[in-house]
Amino acid sequence: MTNFPIEKIRADFPILAEKIRNKPLVYLDNAASSQKPQVVIDSLVHVYTHEYANIHRGVHTLSVRATDKYEGAREKVKDFINAASSKEIIFVRGATEAINLVAQTFGKATIKAGDEIIITAMEHHSNIVPWQMLCAETGAVLKVAAMNLQGELIYAEFEALLNTKTKLVAITHMSNALGTINPVERIIAAAHAQNIPVLLDGAQAIPHMTVDVQALDCDFYVFSGHKLYAPSGIGILYGKQALLEAMPPYQGGGDMIKTVSFDKSTYAGLPHKFEAGTPSIADTIALGAAIDYLQSIGMDAIAAYEAELLAYATEQARKIPQLRIIGEAAEKGAILSFALDKIHPHDIGTMLDSLGIAIRAGHHCAMPVMDFYGVPATARASFAMYNTKEEIDVLMQGIKSLIEVFG
Amino acid sequence: MFDDLRELYQEVIFDHNRNPRNFRIIEQADRTVEGFNPLCGDRLTLYLTLTGDVITDASFQGSGCAISTASVSLMTDIVKGKTITDAERLFKQFHEMTTGKEEHINLEALGKLAVLAGVREYPARVKCATLAWHTLDAALKNEAQAISTE
Ligand SMILES: Cc1ncc(COP(=O)(O)O)c(C=O)c1O
Numbered sequence: 001m002t003n004f005p006i007e008k009i010r011a012d013f014p015i016l017a018e019k020i021r022n023k024p025l026v027y028l029d030n031a032a033s034s035q036k037p038q039v040v041i042d043s044l045v046h047v048y049t050h051e052y053a054n055i056h057r058g059v060h061t062l063s064v065r066a067t068d069k070y071e072g073a074r075e076k077v078k079d080f081i082n083a084a085s086s087k088e089i090i091f092v093r094g095a096t097e098a099i100n101l102v103a104q105t106f107g108k109a110t111i112k113a114g115d116e117i118i119i120t121a122m123e124h125h126s127n128i129v130p131w132q133m134l135c136a137e138t139g140a141v142l143k144v145a146a147m148n149l150q151g152e153l154i155y156a157e158f159e160a161l162l163n164t165k166t167k168l169v170a171i172t173h174m175s176n177a178l179g180t181i182n183p184v185e186r187i188i189a190a191a192h193a194q195n196i197p198v199l200l201d202g203a204q205a206i207p208h209m210t211v212d213v214q215a216l217d218c219d220f221y222v223f224s225g226h227k228l229y230a231p232s233g234i235g236i237l238y239g240k241q242a243l244l245e246a247m248p249p250y251q252g253g254g255d256m257i258k259t260v261s262f263d264k265s266t267y268a269g270l271p272h273k274f275e276a277g278t279p280s281i282a283d284t285i286a287l288g289a290a291i292d293y294l295q296s297i298g299m300d301a302i303a304a305y306e307a308e309l310l311a312y313a314t315e316q317a318r319k320i321p322q323l324r325i326i327g328e329a330a331e332k333g334a335i336l337s338f339a340l341d342k343i344h345p346h347d348i349g350t351m352l353d354s355l356g357i358a359i360r361a362g363h364h365c366a367m368p369v370m371d372f373y374g375v376p377a378t379a380r381a382s383f384a385m386y387n388t389k390e391e392i393d394v395l396m397q398g399i400k401s402l403i404e405v406f407g
Numbered sequence: 408m409f410d411d412l413r414e415l416y417q418e419v420i421f422d423h424n425r426n427p428r429n430f431r432i433i434e435q436a437d438r439t440v441e442g443f444n445p446l447c448g449d450r451l452t453l454y455l456t457l458t459g460d461v462i463t464d465a466s467f468q469g470s471g472c473a474i475s476t477a478s479v480s481l482m483t484d485i486v487k488g489k490t491i492t493d494a495e496r497l498f499k500q501f502h503e504m505t506t507g508k509e510e511h512i513n514l515e516a517l518g519k520l521a522v523l524a525g526v527r528e529y530p531a532r533v534k535c536a537t538l539a540w541h542t543l544d545a546a547l548k549n550e551a552q553a554i555s556t557e
Contacts, residue, residue, distance in 0.1 A: 021411055344472035346447055346535060347416075354411045363448045376448040376470070401408045406421070406473075 004305045009297065009386050012037040016386060023356030026391045031176050031204060031335055031382030032360050033226045036290075040230055043289035047282040054278055056255055070281055073288030074271070080291045081221065082212040083238055087270035090244070091279055094235035095203040096126040098222035099170070101237055101274065102199055103130040105247040106220075107168070113139030115167040118158070120182070121147045121372060122175040125365040127201045131170060140167070147372070151178035151327035159190055166191075169198045173205035173221075177366035177378070178327025179310075179335030181205070188217055197243065203227060207384065208306055208333045210299040213238050230290035231283035237274070244270050251276040302385045306334040309383045309392065316396045322403050326378045334383035337364075340399070343406050345379040351402040357395055414525035415532070416473065423477035428484050429466040436466075438549065442542030444475075444534055451479055453542045460491045472535050474526060479539035481519055491547050498540045505536050 010016050015035045018025045027035060047069065053062035055070045071086075078086040092098045111117065117131050121144055128142075135142050143166075145158035153171075162169075169191045174181045188198045197219035202211060206223040213221050220239045226232035239247075249256055249267050253276035258266040267273050294302070313336050317323050322341040340348060349361030360380045363370045370376060381395055409416070436454035443450050451469030455462055465483040470476070486494045501520055504512045507527040514521040526536045545551075 344470075346472035346474070346532065350415070350529060350532060351409060351412065354409055362446065367448060370448060376450070405409055405416075407425075 004301060005297070006305070006386070006388060010388075012039070012293075013386055014038055014041070020356040020358070021354055026355075026357040026387075026394050028381040028383065028387065028391070028395060029358045029360050030207070030384035030387075031227070031364075031380065033232065034207060034229050034384050035386070036231070037229055037293050039293050040286045040290050043286040044231065044282050047285050051285075052282065055281055056272075066281060066285075069285045069288070070279075073284045073291075076288040076291045077236055080211075080295070081206075081236075081238060082214050084214060085241055088238055088241050088244065090237040090239065090271045090274045091284055092235045092237050092274075093233060093280070094224035094226070095201060095222045096224075096235075098220075098235055098237035099126055099199070099201065100130045101250045102170075102220055102222075102239070103134045105250050105274075106197075106239075106243065107131075107134045108138070109246070109248055111138050111140045111167045114165060115140040116143050116161075116163070116165045117141070118143045118145060118161050118166055118169045118171075120145045120153050120158070120171050122151065122153070122178055122180060122366065122369055123170075123172055124176050124201065124203065125367070126203075127170055127172060128368070141165075144368075145171075147180075150329050151175065151180045151369075152329045152331075153180070153182050153187075155183060155186065158187065162190060162194055162196065164194070166194065166196050169196055170201070171198065172201040172203075173211075174202075174208065174333045175327070175366075175369075176204045176335070176382075177364040177369045177380070178329065178337055179332040179382075180327060180329035181209075181331040181333055183331070184216060184218070192217065204333060204335075207294075207302075209303045219243055225283065225287040225290065228287070228290055229293065230287035231280075233280040234283040234287050241270065244274070247274075249276070250274050253277045297385070305385060306383055309387055309389065310334045310336070312389050313381065313383070313392045313395075316392060320396070320399060320403070323399065326373055326375070335380060336382070337378045337380045339373075339375055339378055340403060343403065345377040347406070348379040348399070348402060351405070352395070352398050355394070355398045357398055359395075415529060417522045417525070419481075419519070419522045420473055420477040423480040424473040427467075427476055427480040429480065430468070431466045432468055433464055433466050436464075438546040440542050440546040440551065442469075442538050442545070444471075444538050446534060447472075449475060449535075449538065451475070451538065451542060453479070453483075453539070453546055455543075455546050457491075462486050462489055462491070462494060467539075471538070472532075474523070474532055474535040475538050478523055478536045479542075481523070482539045482543060485518065485520060486543065494543065495547060498544055501540050502537065505533050 051065045053066045055067040074086045077089045143161045191198045199220035200218045202223040207228045225234040256276040324339045326337040345361035433454035437457045438455040449471040454466045456464035523536045526532045
């Protein structure tokens with residue numbers, strides 16, 4: 001951790017100075033949503049103060065300014081994930097909308113009765129339900145690749161599911177409930193060997209590691225801005241150009257058309273074909289600011305720092321005999337899901353909150369994962385680049401104290 | 408260390424959480440209803456025996472947080488011997504107490520249940536306390552399942 005500018009980073013996030021129940025905030029719910037640095041907040045204020053108008057529609061100066069900034073954010077996203085072209089970056093509301101978009105366009109156009117879609121046992125509901133809906137509409141079949149007790153995908157079982165009926169593999173890059181990082185390179189290679197496209201749900205992975213969609217060779221990659229230190233309301237669908245071009249549009253409306261008459265409309269080219277209606281303009285520009293900020297620190301440096309945080313948290317957690325870590329994959333991102341003997345996660349959540357510590361208690365939108373471990377819910381501490389070992393100490397002390405109180 | 412929480416986690420709640428009352432199955436129950444809290448995934452099953460319009464026995468199974476366990480434990484104790492009308496009235500009063508809509512809630516009428524008044528200050532936990540009562544309400548109305556959707 002020697003060179004990581006943690007003090008400066010913490011100072012960049014004004015909310016970290018907030019007191020919660022008269023205690024310094026210890027924010028460990030980053031997997032749900034992360035906090036925003038001043039540059040992102042400033043960016044929103046700046047847009048609304050100096051650059052705001054609707055985009056792609058006006059000849060007036062402000063509209064041109066807003067459009068330039070908005071399209072500039074697309075370039076930043078393209079560079080951030082190393083897409084081949086900014087036409088491959090579709091602005092949506094979040095990871096959820098991106099997955100639904102793929103299901104409703106690519107899915108409906110290419111998937112038929114009897115075809116198969118493969119997901120894993122550790123998916124977030126947003127990478128389960130859209131496929132179930134598609135299957136219900138088309139008669140396709142959803143196949144679920146199993147995981148082991150550590151919370152790792154059983155790769156051989158995944159591979160055995162691949163066959164000529166498989167039309168799509170949709171898999172999480174990193175699990176929000178367990179922290180598991182999946183062997184996506186291997187998964188993609190195996191699927192591509194049979195000409196099967198792969199969608200990666202990058203909602204959790206994106207804030208924690210360098211993502212290079214060309215190196216991964218994934219066909220779709222989705223994520224949300226709000227977990228990447230940017231505002232909510234903006235997310236990304238990356239898709240390979242050829243796939244996106246072949247897909248029918250998603251929603252109809254303004255901005256996604258070339259011409260409209262009552263007989264027939266023709267659609268705009270990429271990326272606008274998938275962007276009907278007025279988008280979240282300022283939030284998108286602020287996502288660009290978040291990306292600039294992250295690049296000034298460096299995703300590899302962030303990953304290295306967070307790996308140390310997770311290792312420390314895991315080591316400390318293991319010293320508490322009543323604590324059981326849920327999810328102990330060898331490849332793991334900065335998430336510590338746990339259960340305490342005879343103490344329900346909701347009680348853990350409320351008790352820690354009274355100490356200023358924000359964690360998530362619940363099923364983490366992954367009910368099948370809870371069923372797999374036989375728990376109704378878990379407590380989850382999820383770390384970001386602004387967290388510290390001292391905060392982990394506060395968390396562990398809090399856990400020890402509440403175990404005492406519950407007796 | 409948890410001074411702020413003394414109102415919410417009273418000793419009675421810890422006691423009922425450690426030793427829940429009426430934690431058993433009634434084989435010949437007249438009403439069996441499952442309650443579900445979609446927010447946290449908690450489930451409980453409530454069993455009632457009715458003689459005429461009097462609740463003569465009440466019990467439950469399932470596991471939840473301390474607040475929900477104490478709530479259902481206290482509830483099954485208190486409704487025994489009550490008429491359906493009285494139990495429904497109690498539900499209404501309990502609901503008012505926990506959601507804090509009434510300026511002057513009659514805590515006395517609620518007896519032991521008053522220990523749960525503290526949840527009013529914790530909106531995220533209100534459902535934990537009311538799940539038992541929504542389930543009771545569904546049982547008394549003879550519905551198959553209760554979903555807590557406060
Ligand atoms: C793994 C994963 N996928 C998808 C999502 C959905 O993201 P959003 O709610 O921002 O659309 C989340 C968010 O919790 C997630 O953790």
